[in-house]
Amino acid sequence: MTTTQTTRERFAIVCDSGCDLSKDSLAAARVTCVPLVGRDAFLDRPRTGDRTGTDLFKRLSGVRGKAQLESPLPGVGEFREVYERLAKQGYRSVISLHVSSAMRDVCSFATRAAAQVSSVDIHVIDSNCVSAQMALVLARLVADRDAGMDAERAAHRSVEVARATRLLVIPAPGALSERLKSGGRPALHKKVLGTADSLRTRALGARCAFSVDKDGSVREFSRSTELPRLAGVIARAMSTYAREVGPLTYVKVHSGVSVLLPIIEKHLDTNEFDAECAAVLRTSPYTTMEMGVGAAGVAYVPASLVLAQEARTLMGLDDSPEADGG
CATH class of the missing domain: 3.40.50.10170 (Rossmann fold)
Known part of the structure; x- marks a missing residue:
């Protein structure tokens, strides 16, 4: 400087x-x-050699249960x-x-x-x-x-x-609700699945979609055993918001290799509302820990407040379609 x-x-x-x-x-x-x-919760020591990229996602994917990293x-x-x-x-x-x-x-x-x-x-x-x-x-x-x-x-x-600004995300099964029950604001506890309900949802193969709203509150707004249906709910929510505020700027986000992102992208290819994609981000280790490997979603904001080009300039994506979180 x-x-x-x-x-x-x-x-x-x-x-x-x-x-x-x-x-x-x-x-x-x-x-x-x-x-x-x-930090690695099992070895109780920092893991700095494989903190980014594919190695991290492989390590997280290989362990079941609660979050594998403590941060x-x-x-x-x-x-x-x-x-x-x-x-x-x-x-x-x-x-x-x-x-x-x-x-x-x-x-x-x-x-x-x-x-x-x-x-x-x-x-x-x-x-x-x-x-x-x-x-x-x-x-x-x-x-x-x-x-x-x-x-x-x-x-x-x-x-x-x-x-x-809004965020709609489909986390890995159980990932976000488990995080909120263990460490979110007390007011959020009532807005996530109870243990029995969560187990029943997993047994049925259902996935949940969550929103992060203007006050930082997180809520489940849809669940389904069909991923295209959840993707459609995301697209309709964006359409409803666009009718209120006008054109949108949005960023797609995913953690690791996600089968969800192409499904979401297909539903966003619509003439129902005016929106421009600024970037596709892969989550950092921190967010991957919170949302789980395989999560995907969309963050969006009125274009009157943030232009797509302004977001691309920050993300260094003028000539590149995707960036990785640090």
């Missing part, structure tokens, strides 16, 4: 790896990422170190955007760290978003920074976009 660049940019951007964007994409966009580091959150000290480093680089303001607290309460650590740093003005934002949903919010934030917007206005805009 040069002094000239720091002077031109009115604030720095910090995020966590819950956005599912690659390290290269974030670095190219001059976004500092604090990783949500995974200790970055601590207050890690965020404080990042904020102090950005202050030394000459930034007067920082916007720190984080994954929904309904999944992992990263914001509380970032907020505590911000209170310990007086040399820079820090705006900590709980995006109430996950995965590609959070990436769309980050796209707005990066575009506003590059346009010379001040931090206060940019932070307000990012919250506006976060509230308008």
Whole structure:
């Protein structure tokens, strides 16, 4: 980071790896990422040699039961170190955007760290978003920074976009509901399947589709033994939203090799609503842990708030159809 660049940019951007964007994409966009580091629950030691790509998906697919990775959150000290480093680089303001607290309460650590740093003005934002949903919010934030917007206005805009962004996902069987029952907000517990109901659903071969809404709440909105039917529900939900807000920008997301994604794509090939795909993202290890291997879904936002080209610019996908989470 040069002094000239720091002077031109009115604030720095910090995020966590819950956005599912690659390290290269974030670095190219001059976004500092604090990783949500995974650990092997069985060996109880960090696994750094095969953290990305096919090896991770093979390792997750080979173990049944509860989530195979435990992901200790970055601590207050890690965020404080990042904020102090950005202050030394000459930034007067920082916007720190984080994954929904309904999944992992990263914001509380970032907020505590911000209170310990007086040399820079820090705006900590709980995006109430996950995965590609959070990436769309980050796209707005990066575009506003590059346009010379001040931090206060940019932070307000990012919250506006976060509230308008939606995620519809079909996780691996049981993956998301198990996660919510063990670690989500207490209010969410009533919105997921009970143990007996979950077992019955699995026995029948049914799959569930979940939504992440504007307040970060997660709810099951459909279930079926037929994947095309769930994909159709996703397309109809997007169509309904488009009638309310106008054309959409969307990002498709999947974890590993997913038979779901082509089915969803087929239902999105429609003239029922105006929408443009900005990218296809493969989930990071963190999101893969939450949603399971084989999950797929769509994040979308009004195009009036985030253009597809703005999202492509952040994701480094002007000439490439797909990117991997870091």
